[in-house]
Amino acid sequence: MYPAAFEYHAPASVADALKLLGKLDDAKILAGGHSLIPMMKLRLAQPKHLIDLRKVAGLTGIKEDKGMIAIGAMTTHWEVESSKVLKSKCPVVSETAAMIGDPAVRNKGTIGGSLAHGDPAADMPATVIALGAEFVCQGKKKRTVKVDDWFKGIMETALGEDELLVEIRVPALAKGTGAAYLKFPHPASRFAVVGVAAVVTLDKEGKCTKAGVGVTGAGTHAVRAKGVEAALSGKKLDAAAIEAAAAKAADGVDVQADLQGSEEYKAHLCRVFAKRAIEAAVKRAHA
Amino acid sequence: MKHSVKMTINGQTQSHEVEPRLLLVHYIRETVGLTGTHVGCDTSQCGACTILINGQAVKSCTVFAVQADGAKITTIEGLAKNGDLHPIQQGFWEKHGLQCGFCTPGMILAAYQMLERYPKPSEEQIRHQLDGNLCRCTGYHNIVKAIQWASEHMAGAK
Numbered sequence: 447m448y449p450a451a452f453e454y455h456a457p458a459s460v461a462d463a464l465k466l467l468g469k470l471d472d473a474k475i476l477a478g479g480h481s482l483i484p485m486m487k488l489r490l491a492q493p494k495h496l497i498d499l500r501k502v503a504g505l506t507g508i509k510e511d512k513g514m515i516a517i518g519a520m521t522t523h524w525e526v527e528s529s530k531v532l533k534s535k536c537p538v539v540s541e542t543a544a545m546i547g548d549p550a551v552r553n554k555g556t557i558g559g560s561l562a563h564g565d566p567a568a569d570m571p572a573t574v575i576a577l578g579a580e581f582v583c584q585g586k587k588k589r590t591v592k593v594d595d596w597f598k599g600i601m602e603t604a605l606g607e608d609e610l611l612v613e614i615r616v617p618a619l620a621k622g623t624g625a626a627y628l629k630f631p632h633p634a635s636r637f638a639v640v641g642v643a644a645v646v647t648l649d650k651e652g653k654c655t656k657a658g659v660g661v662t663g664a665g666t667h668a669v670r671a672k673g674v675e676a677a678l679s680g681k682k683l684d685a686a687a688i689e690a691a692a693a694k695a696a697d698g699v700d701v702q703a704d705l706q707g708s709e710e711y712k713a714h715l716c717r718v719f720a721k722r723a724i725e726a727a728v729k730r731a732h733a
Numbered sequence: 734m735k736h737s738v739k740m741t742i743n744g745q746t747q748s749h750e751v752e753p754r755l756l757l758v759h760y761i762r763e764t765v766g767l768t769g770t771h772v773g774c775d776t777s778q779c780g781a782c783t784i785l786i787n788g789q790a791v792k793s794c795t796v797f798a799v800q801a802d803g804a805k806i807t808t809i810e811g812l813a814k815n816g817d818l819h820p821i822q823q824g825f826w827e828k829h830g831l832q833c834g835f836c837t838p839g840m841i842l843a844a845y846q847m848l849e850r851y852p853k854p855s856e857e858q859i860r861h862q863l864d865g866n867l868c869r870c871t872g873y874h875n876i877v878k879a880i881q882w883a884s885e886h887m888a889g890a891k
Contacts, residue, residue: 553846
């Protein structure tokens with residue numbers, strides 16, 4: 447399959463990339479290319495220009511910064527999966543990365559590329575929602591976008607046309623916090639038919655003081671399961687409380703029927719995977 | 734507009750003028766003439782086109798040749814040295830890890846990366862790490878055995 451013809455640019459700095467982005471008509475940013483190139487091969491995307499970020503310095507790497515972990519947008523899924531910092535401070539991000547595609551896809555695909563692309567069935571969106579991540583965007587000015595303002599629709603995010611996503615920031619998990627991401631993968635593509643991430647913080651009595659739950663795959667974009675979070679907060683998370691909270695997992699999700707399943711089936715998967723993810727997160731919070 | 738690209742493939746420098754939309758797998762097969770790298774599904778699912786770019790196993794149907802400018806590439810043709818098969822290739826021979834052979838170049842390069850990262854993989858790990866490589870003949874059992882054979886013999890060689 448041959449994509450439509452395009453002009454190729456490989457700037458060496460964020461400033462040069464932004465200049466090209468401002469100047470060129472119908473340009474797309476190329477990161478790892480593992481979402482964009484398949485779309486171009488199917489001619490679902492036919493940009494006139496590609497601006498490749500591979501030569502831009504300073505967009506890769508993972509470092510701890512004031513209780514947050516800063517992940518460069520061009521960091522590959524494999525680097526996220528194998529990061530010592532993330533494995534010790536926020537392992538759910540590494541675990542989520544390890545569930546994306548397959549090893550070769552993870553060697554090339556990037557966290558920033560995926561989150562800027564906003565595929566409704568991508569894995570990382572659920573986890574960054576549950577964690578309350580932040581997105582650092584560079585345009586004429588630098589701004590930080592909270593995850594709740596990020597995902598807008600199918601492949602639509604808060605990233606401006608004249609901006610680059612340069613960094614993703616996730617919190618280091620506080621004491622007494624457990625987190626897990628689980629999904630029902632599509633058997634061929636490994637995309638999430640439905641995926642749920644849960645992050646819970648328990649006090650000494652085992653009561654939930656904070657809960658974050660993100661759902662991906664089911665709707666037009668990943669969303670926060672506010673009903674589940676409210677039902678978990680302040681409760682002692684025994685089996686009955688988890689079951690009752692997980693029952694709200696599809697509330698407020700614009701569940702879309704597709705080739706993978708009916709609306710009813712996907713809503714059911716939301717509830718099942720919410721329950722499993724919360725159970726796993728609670729187990730880890732106790733450990 | 735064409736771009737000039739220069740890269741090392743199996744130790745040999747290659748430089749050509751290419752259209753930006755030329756996929757790396759077609760560059761390798763048709764421009765350079767190394768046809769050991771196969772095009773299977775052409776949708777980054779089957780892994781037949783897996784090669785190493787700067788030591789990383791990548792699906793070359795989902796990379797443009799221009800993105801590989803300056804890279805060091807290894808294809809299946811670059812593994813045997815002086816006529817001696819690489820231990821992974823030898824493992825596929827010894828354990829009958831192939832029937833039609835179409836997926837084999839990609840399988841072997843995926844295995845190459847796997848054994849670099851996990852020199853002593855468990856059977857479960859091997860199966861999990863081959864998630865992105867499809868074989869329609871063997872049922873995978875002999876591929877797993879071939880990689881186990883290679884793992885044992887590569888450990889012995891060090």
